Amino acid sequence: MRDNYHxxxxxxxxxxxxxxxxxxxxxxxxxxxxxxANLQLAEAVxxxxxxxxxxxxxxxxxxxxxxxxxxxxxxxLRVLVTSLRMVVDLERAGDYAVHLxxxxxxxxxxxxxxxxxxxxxxxxxxxxxxxANKAGRVIATRDIDLARELLGDDDAMxxxxxxxxxxxxxxxxxHGTEAAIDVTLAGRYYERLAxxxxxxxxxxxxxxxGEHRDEPALD
Amino acid sequence: MRDNYHxxxxxxxxxxxxxxxxxxxxxxxxxxxxxxANLQLAEAVxxxxxxxxxxxxxxxxxxxxxxxxxxxxxxxLRVLVTSLRMVVDLERAGDYAVHLxxxxxxxxxxxxxxxxxxxxxxxxxxxxxxxANKAGRVIATRDIDLARELLGDDDAMxxxxxxxxxxxxxxxxxHGTEAAIDVTLAGRYYERLAxxxxxxxxxxxxxxxGEHRDEPALD
Numbered sequence: 001m002r003d004n005y006h007x008x009x010x011x012x013x014x015x016x017x018x019x020x021x022x023x024x025x026x027x028x029x030x031x032x033x034x035x036x037a038n039l040q041l042a043e044a045v046x047x048x049x050x051x052x053x054x055x056x057x058x059x060x061x062x063x064x065x066x067x068x069x070x071x072x073x074x075x076x077l078r079v080l081v082t083s084l085r086m087v088v089d090l091e092r093a094g095d096y097a098v099h100l101x102x103x104x105x106x107x108x109x110x111x112x113x114x115x116x117x118x119x120x121x122x123x124x125x126x127x128x129x130x131x132a133n134k135a136g137r138v139i140a141t142r143d144i145d146l147a148r149e150l151l152g153d154d155d156a157m158x159x160x161x162x163x164x165x166x167x168x169x170x171x172x173x174x175h176g177t178e179a180a181i182d183v184t185l186a187g188r189y190y191e192r193l194a195x196x197x198x199x200x201x202x203x204x205x206x207x208x209x210g211e212h213r214d215e216p217a218l219d
Numbered sequence: 220m221r222d223n224y225h226x227x228x229x230x231x232x233x234x235x236x237x238x239x240x241x242x243x244x245x246x247x248x249x250x251x252x253x254x255x256a257n258l259q260l261a262e263a264v265x266x267x268x269x270x271x272x273x274x275x276x277x278x279x280x281x282x283x284x285x286x287x288x289x290x291x292x293x294x295x296l297r298v299l300v301t302s303l304r305m306v307v308d309l310e311r312a313g314d315y316a317v318h319l320x321x322x323x324x325x326x327x328x329x330x331x332x333x334x335x336x337x338x339x340x341x342x343x344x345x346x347x348x349x350x351a352n353k354a355g356r357v358i359a360t361r362d363i364d365l366a367r368e369l370l371g372d373d374d375a376m377x378x379x380x381x382x383x384x385x386x387x388x389x390x391x392x393x394h395g396t397e398a399a400i401d402v403t404l405a406g407r408y409y410e411r412l413a414x415x416x417x418x419x420x421x422x423x424x425x426x427x428x429g430e431h432r433d434e435p436a437l438d
Contacts, residue, residue, distance in 0.1 A: 180399035
């Protein structure tokens with residue numbers, strides 16, 4: 001049991017970094033499960049989310065506890081309040097990896113991803129993984145330049161999502177309604193996962209600079 | 220300019236209630252725009268989101284200001300921290316109404332919703348509107364029974380989304396990939412909008428009961 005106030009703050013930061021790492025691993029595995037129709041891997045991602053959820057509750061309890069008992073002053077207060085917002089984003093990002101894995105599970109033994117879309121889905125998975133890992137580094141280091149870099153990665157993700165729809169609508173092969181639903185949802189899940197990780201970086205920027213512009217992306 | 224601390228807290232509450240009301244109106248109008256291919260209404264929803272965003276910034280500034288200057292104690296602190304989390308949910312719920320309106324705009328003058336899906340989309344719109352309005356009442360009244368009622372409404376929304384996919388996959392009429400993408404996204408947007416409004420009610424429950432279970436829905 002840690003007694004020191006700043007040890008508690010550090011523990012919260014460590015938990016947030018660990019959540020980012022777990023999300024990055026989950027989205028990589030979910031992508032592999034999707035494109036290779038790997039049921040076992042899909043199940044592992046789904047079960048693994050429990051750890052992310054436990055970290056969510058741990059951060060939340062610790063933060064509320066410190067808020068209630070310690071009457072933190074300005075700087076520390078801002079860290080705690082921001083942590084309570086970041087932890088929601090990371091928990092939600094983890095859910096999106098689970099959603100992706102559930103598509104793989106639902107379509108097993110078939111693959112949910114038509115052949116001509118695999119490259120784009122793989123690229124989306126890699127981009128999401130990179131963004132989640134960078135979000136963790138931003139939390140750990142408070143490196144604002146890295147946080148800014150994440151916005152560019154997010155643009156790349158949006159382009160990939162558009163490419164996904166363009167290829168689907170180009171209809172080189174019409175794969176039917178089921179594939180259209182699955183791929184549309186998958187594209188959306190990658191985009192949302194990335195968006196939540198970018199929101200984390202934006203909140204860290206707020207912490208460091210004090211700028212009030214930690215608004216969520218508006219579209 | 221209000222000086223009194225509790226006046227500020229009340230003002231934050233009023234803004235959150237107003238955001239809920241605006242979201243309810245926006246999702247009703249977006250639904251009409253979708254099923255009737257009404258471009259003017261779609262544009263009104265998209266432009267109207269500016270007001271929701273302004274309220275978001277207003278709540279955020281006020282809350283951070285009070286946190287920084289007033290050193291609030293336990294109960295008030297909890298209200299402020301919870302408000303900072305609720306305002307994100309409401310802003311995001313507003314974005315989903317905009318996303319719906321943008322589908323209508325993109326497909327104008329055609330309707331994005333095939334005839335056999337209109338009933339379900341209208342029902343999703345009504346359910347989302349009801350949930351957003353109830354979320355506002357929960358914020359205003361802190362009525363936990365009403366908050367609990369919202370969970371049932373959320374189940375109804377999930378059922379409607381499943382019905383949407385079932386009808387699409389039943390394929391009474393195959394409307395092609397574009398309709399499949401649009402309807403899949405629309406269904407998802409309604410479900411997410413409702414989920415954010417329900418999250419607001421859950422956070423109010425936490426405020427009143429002190430129970431730490433204000434976790435986001437996990438799937």
